[in-house]
Amino acid sequence: MTKKNTLLYFLTTLFLYSAVAVAKDAEFRIAVDKGKTTVGDAVRLSIIFDGVKNAPAQDLSLPRGLQARYLGPSTRISVINGVVSSSVTHRYILIPLKAGAFQVGPFTANVGGSNLHSNAITIAVSEKGGTGAQQQNGSVAPDAADPKESIFLEIAPEKNKLYLNESIAVVVKLYAAGLSLKDIQPPALSAEGFTVENYEEPRQSQEIINGILYHTVEFKTRIFATRTGELKIGPALLECSLLVKNDQGTPSPTFDSLFRDDFFGDFFGMYKSYPLKLKAEEVAIAVLALPEENKPAEFTGAVGDFTLTATVEPRNIRPGDPVTLKTRVGGYGNIHSVAFPKLENEEGLKVYPPQIKDEGNKRNFEQIILIQRDNIKEIPKVHFTFFNPTLQKYQRTAIGPFPVILETSLPGQSLQKLIEPQDTAQVSAGREEFGKDITFIKDPPGMFRYLPGDARLWRFLYPCGFMFCLFAALCAIHKRDSKIASDIMLARRLRAPRQARKNIQHIKKLLEDKKGEEFYNAVHSAVREYLGDRFHLASLSITEDVAGKICENAAAPEGIRKQVMHIFRESDRVRYSPQDADAETMRTTFRNLCFLIDYFEKTKTTHDKTS
């Protein structure tokens, strides 16, 4: 038999054995790692399918007060004495949320077309910190009175009967007794037919219910109904993590008391966190329609108890000048349902759509009004109508009128006309139905931008680099000037070449004019001045001998020393007998002078090193 045939035979046998095994030994059972536990302490549940190679995870229907989290599957295949067996295990974590006896199972699973039934297990859960005896034997009667769960979520609306558009507070409250929680997320509240605002900052407190101390986290929001009828708020789903002590480690008895402390426990990983999903039951709310009786025509849907304030500025105006009407509606109620208050009479006025700005539970409107007639003496009353749900009646509030002083226009001056986009005045609030709809579209297109965010950003930041360069230059200049002001030696050293350049220009001019005596006088004083500044000496004290010594001290070459001395000698000679100055000698002296200054500027002398 070839190797290939052997392998084929082996695989066929394996397949047949396993097929037989599935058909014959398929079994479904459940097991837990412990039968007794306390509230909040996790129990591991294994759902085992023996004799099958593939079985799906099960949707567990568990009694109330017991939560399950799926951990994952594992498959085991073993061959013992030629008998192949396989099993699939799905692992879950069960977290008891209240004390009692919980029966888990029996479950039914469909595997390979046949229904398998599992066994049932009872888990006894006692209260945390309960009596030793109770914990030891876990003797909690299954039919004991149903205790409140150790952790639960509740929805509490401010009232259960409200009017359309009426804003009420809804609190979603998390209760937890003796359990450690973290990563508490804001609950997802289903509220069909309502508009739900964002939650306020969550508030923590404590509450005693049936003698049990609960720690509570309160998520408060406001909702308002957008349609009438029997509606429901909820369910609310909240996700958090439950911290459970990890009992698998065997800590040293010496340090046990120390490291069992919560802080160290968390730090050293003695706690495990399990994700928990809590659900609050829905709450029925009756939403009433606003009464049609005595409903004012100008009512736009505002529901609440509001006050109105308004100001007009400026009061002294000329015809055509704009005035600003600032109106504020504040109070208790649904601020989103507040449309802008109307002027009682708009005759002779051009009223522009308002700018709306919300500040907490106050809505501010800013409107530009143009006075188009000379006989207008006041801006008329502003009025606002709303439905007060407490008094259950419509109310109208008004403010004004606002007297204005219209200064007479100058001769030949007519009323100003402002250019306005077509239909701007018509497109305003009031078309939309608040609460049911979104606010109307915007008519002005705003400022179009053509660069993506990042590129736009750098246009603001690049010039800052230039500003910093300027600042650095300013610092450098300031530092240099301060040093020069305090260090006379440096100041003279820096002045030397500048002054020498100036002197050379002057000497060159004298050379061109062939003014021999003046030329040599200038050369003499230029050399003395330069050497004096350069080596920080009194200029007048520099003679031929001193200059020679300077060259020696500065370790200048012999040629340079000779040139210096030659310049001094030539200068002295011509200064005392001016007729000796011929053009060629003057040029040579000038060249020597330039060379000398150039040498001392380019070469770092011992004097520089010392200073």
Next chain:
Amino acid sequence: MTRRVKASFWLLLMAAAAYFFYCLRLLAVPAPLEEKKTLRHAGFFQTANDLYKKGDFEGAIKKYQEIEDEGAMSGPLFYNLGNAFFRKGKIGWAVLYYKKAGRLIPRDTELRTNLLVVKSAISVQDALPKNPLRRILGSSQRGMAVDEMAFLCGFLSTTSTLFLSCGLLWRRLRKPSWSAAGATIILAALFAVLLCQRITAEKNEAVVVVKGTPVRFGPHETTAVFFEIKEGTEVVIIEKKDRWIKIMRPDGKYGWIRDNALQKINNENRSSV
């Protein structure tokens, strides 16, 4: 103080003034080269608004997106697009465009109201950051556009150079000037950090635009469904693999989702992720 130092200081002062005017102009007026385009796009915008008012939301969307496709962005444009999508019943797209608009006109009351209405229609709430400091910084960040933050950052750093210069040049003013410079430098640094963080974070923000999208454990159709994500939920993109995207939900849950179910919020283009 020498003449040169005085001149440098005046130059710095003039440069600072020029910078402020330049920034204000950038914030408020379009560049001259863009004016022609702006006029054309304003025309398109008006046409789209007319279509919207007539109830032709599909036509309005097309017209608005024509402007967007030409690289133009404006708060009202995205806001109106959001409204049009909401009217069409495409909640995810509506949230996406409101979010885009929020980056340009973050303090707009109407925009906030509409976003609230749309989000409550799909029962999606913003998750609160765990860290209280992040909560405070987040709310201050949300109230400002990126441009405004960049301007503020530049303004503060420029002001700090002026204060430093004053302290350097006038000994009498040294103490108050340097205190003020220290404060402005700290503020500028804080804004710079916030700006960098925001730019980095915003690059990976996206919105789910397909109803009831399954989020899986792995980047494959056969992997188990972890949870179902609502249309209009904001997510953060973590990783990309072929046609699959690893996302993080606001509550910190991770999972893989098909790329066609997401749209990035960045205002740069309109392609799917």
